[in-house]
Every structure is written in C-alpha cells, then in structure tokens.
Amino acid sequence: MPASTMKAAVLREYLAPLSVEEVPRPRASGRFEVVVKIVGSGICHTDVHVWRGEAEAVLDVRPPIILGHEPSGIVWEVGEGVPERFKPGTPVLVCASGFCAEEDEYTMEGESQLCRKPEWPGLSRRPGSYAEYMHVPHYKYLIPAHGLEDLPAASLLTDAGVTAYRAVKKAKERVKPDDYVVVVGLGGVGLFGLQLAKRLLNANVIGVDVKEEKLDFAAKVARLGDSDHLINASRAERIYDEIMMMTGGRGVRAVLDFVGLESEMEQYLRALDVKGIYVVVGLGSPFGSRVPSLHLILGERAITGVLWGSCRDVAELAGLARAGVVDYRSIVTARVGLEGASDALERLDRGEVLGRQIIDLSGGS
Numbered sequence: 175m176p177a178s179t180m181k182a183a184v185l186r187e188y189l190a191p192l193s194v195e196e197v198p199r200p201r202a203s204g205r206f207e208v209v210v211k212i213v214g215s216g217i218c219h220t221d222v223h224v225w226r227g228e229a230e231a232v233l234d235v236r237p238p239i240i241l242g243h244e245p246s247g248i249v250w251e252v253g254e255g256v257p258e259r260f261k262p263g264t265p266v267l268v269c270a271s272g273f274c275a276e277e278d279e280y281t282m283e284g285e286s287q288l289c290r291k292p293e294w295p296g297l298s299r300r301p302g303s304y305a306e307y308m309h310v311p312h313y314k315y316l317i318p319a320h321g322l323e324d325l326p327a328a329s330l331l332t333d334a335g336v337t338a339y340r341a342v343k344k345a346k347e348r349v350k351p352d353d354y355v356v357v358v359g360l361g362g363v364g365l366f367g368l369q370l371a372k373r374l375l376n377a378n379v380i381g382v383d384v385k386e387e388k389l390d391f392a393a394k395v396a397r398l399g400d401s402d403h404l405i406n407a408s409r410a411e412r413i414y415d416e417i418m419m420m421t422g423g424r425g426v427r428a429v430l431d432f433v434g435l436e437s438e439m440e441q442y443l444r445a446l447d448v449k450g451i452y453v454v455v456g457l458g459s460p461f462g463s464r465v466p467s468l469h470l471i472l473g474e475r476a477i478t479g480v481l482w483g484s485c486r487d488v489a490e491l492a493g494l495a496r497a498g499v500v501d502y503r504s505i506v507t508a509r510v511g512l513e514g515a516s517d518a519l520e521r522l523d524r525g526e527v528l529g530r531q532i533i534d535l536s537g538g539s
C-alpha cells in the first residue's frame with residue numbers, strides 16, 4: 175500500500191453496505207494538528223441512524239462519509255506546536271465530542287460538546303474513525319490513554335461510556351446512598367450507566383430492557399447484587415407498579431433513560447420520588463412528550479437532557495477505568511476489521527447486538 179493512502183469503510187449510499195476502499199491518508203500539516211493511527215472504533219447506534227439516512231434532519235452529515243465517532247489510537251504524526259506528551263507513539267483516546275469549528279462561550283467553559291458549531295467526526299462533513307488513520311484538528315481533543323490495558327476497547331469510553339458518566343453526574347446531587355435509580359435500555363451506554371450508578375452513586379439499581387438476553391448480560395457485566403433488580407419491559411404489565419413494589423413504595427430518585435420512548439416516559443416520571451431527576455439520553459421520541467408540570471412542581475422534580483460528554487468528562491472516566499471502577503472491556507462483545515464494519519452495523523440495526531461491537535485494528539487492518 176502506498177504511504178499516501180489508507181483503508182477506510184466509506185458510506186457511499188444510504189442502506190447500502192459500507193465500501194472498504196483506499197482513500198487519501200490525512201496529514202498533520204497545520205499547527206497543533208495530529209493524525210491518529212486508529213486502533214479501536216466503537217460502533218454506535220447513532221451510526222445506524224446515519225447509515226439509514228435518518229441523521230440529515232439534525233446533523234450536517236451525508237454520503238460519502240467515513241463513519242465513526244468513538245475512537246482510540248496511537249499518535250502517528252504531529253504538526254508544529256504539539257507538546258511532547260503527545261509525541262508520535264503515544265496511546266490516546268480521541269474526544270470526538272469536542273470538535274468545534276470555532277470557539278464560543280461553551281468551548282471556553284470546557285463544554286465544547288455543546289458548542290454552536292460542532293464538527294463531530296463521522297457525524298458532520300469531517301471524516302470519522304472507521305479508517306486506519308484519522309485527522310484531529312487540535313491536540314486538545316486527545317486524552318492520554320496510558321495504563322488502559324485494552325486500547326481498542328477503551329474507545330468506548332469516548333462515547334458510550336462518557337455519555338452514561340455524564341448522565342450519572344447529573345443525577346449525583348439528588349441521589350443518596352441506598353436510593354433507587356432506574357436505568358432504561360441496557361445496550362452499550364446503559365451497561366456503563368448501570369455500573370456507574372452502582373459504584374459512583376452507591377445506589378440500588380433497577381435495569382430495564384425488553385430483551386431477556388440483555389438483562390442476563392447486564393446482571394453479569396454490572397455485577398448486580400441482592401438489592402438490585404431487573405425488569406423485562408416486554409413482559410411487565412405495568413412498569414410503574416413493578417418499580418413501586420421493588421422500592422417498597424418509595425419510587426426512584428433518578429431515571430437514566432437511554433431509550434427515550436415517549437410512550438414509556440410517563441410511567442418512569444410517575445415513579446420518580448420527591449426531588450428526583452429524570453435524565454433523558456436516548457432520542458426515542460424527539461419533541462413528543464408533554465411536560466407534567468404539576469408533578470414537577472409538587473416534588474421539585476427535574477427533567478434534563480444529556481448530550482455526549484466533555485473532554486474533561488472523558489479524562490475523568492479514563493481515570494475511573496484505570497482505577498478499575500468501571501469495566502469497559504466486558505461490554506465489548508465483538509471485534510471486527512474494517513471489512514466487518516458493515517455487517518456489524520446491520521446486526522446493530524436488527525437489534526441483535528449485546529453490549530458494544532468495535533472495529534479493532536490493533537493487529538493491523
């Protein structure tokens with residue numbers, strides 16, 4: 175392969191298999207720029223939305239595009255001004271949520287995932303990480319990954335993991351040890367949510383999903399105990415009644431909703447105790463829900479959203495992973511090469527995936 179090209183899985187047409195082809199390899203030609211050799215890239219459900227052509231309504235993304243916004247890798251090439259701690263060979267997580275076209279008040283606050291002009295790789299015109307190399311416009315979007323023993327799997331920390339981490343942080347002020355927290359949806363993000371709610375909030379968790387195998391998998395990955403519960407929502411008559419029974423009538427102090435289906439939200443909101451918080455992460459029913467004002471007012475309950483996570487959040491979560499507080503490795507259930515990315519995406523679309531699949535290029539592609 176000539177040095178000036180690389181292999182990438184390119185979305186050329188909606189709903190068609192990704193095309194693995196040789197494309198120009200990016201260069202770190204400008205000041206502070208970096209090229210990362212991709213080692214891991216998580217396959218996220220948002221990629222399915224892009225592949226299906228459903229993301230155009232909210233994001234400036236359309237074919238041809240290289241998908242992938244959950245990357246880890248090794249610094250390959252650096253532009254002028256990149257500090258020594260990111261010299262070539264350094265293992266890094268790429269904080270794709272931070273990529274912005276310009277500085278504004280949110281980037282200044284360190285919350286660049288909320289910036290006015292996001293340029294998220296794989297979710298905008300900027301190429302993503304389903305490729306051997308990826309261009310990073312500034313080293314400030316890199317987080318050193320020393321000590322994370324499974325670098326391909328650690329890619330999960332930059333999206334699935336950090337999204338759940340931020341949701342748990344939002345709930346933190348309102349949840350006391352031994353309170354109950356409901357985690358709705360036990361895919362890749364929800365599995366992080368369960369673990370973090372247990373270990374950071376010391377809460378009793380109630381995990382909800384519609385698939386029995388996802389519930390079984392979650393019990394294992396999150397090492398649930400006697401005070402934790404699982405609900406199969408496809409079988410439960412009334413999720414609300416189940417939750418009230420499990421909590422001895424107390425209800426829950428937080429709902430971490432990684433699905434966001436309007437039809438279900440009312441039950442979880444009703445199960446929310448006084449001073450509880452409902453954190454919406456999944457985009458199941460955008461702009462569909464009515465606001466239950468009286469319920470919110472009477473118990474000073476809160477509803478909030480979570481968008482991904484900041485680069486600071488990713489760095490904190492990487493620390494928790496290093497310390498063994500969060501187990502990211504067991505969430506990975508399949509490792510594919512670039513050629514396998516398309517099938518992996520389709521499996522995810524069909525709802526056949528437990529945990530998270532990744533593109534693992536650690537052995538070369």
Ligand SMILES: [Zn+2]
Nearest residue numbers: 218219220333
């Ligand atoms: Zn994602």
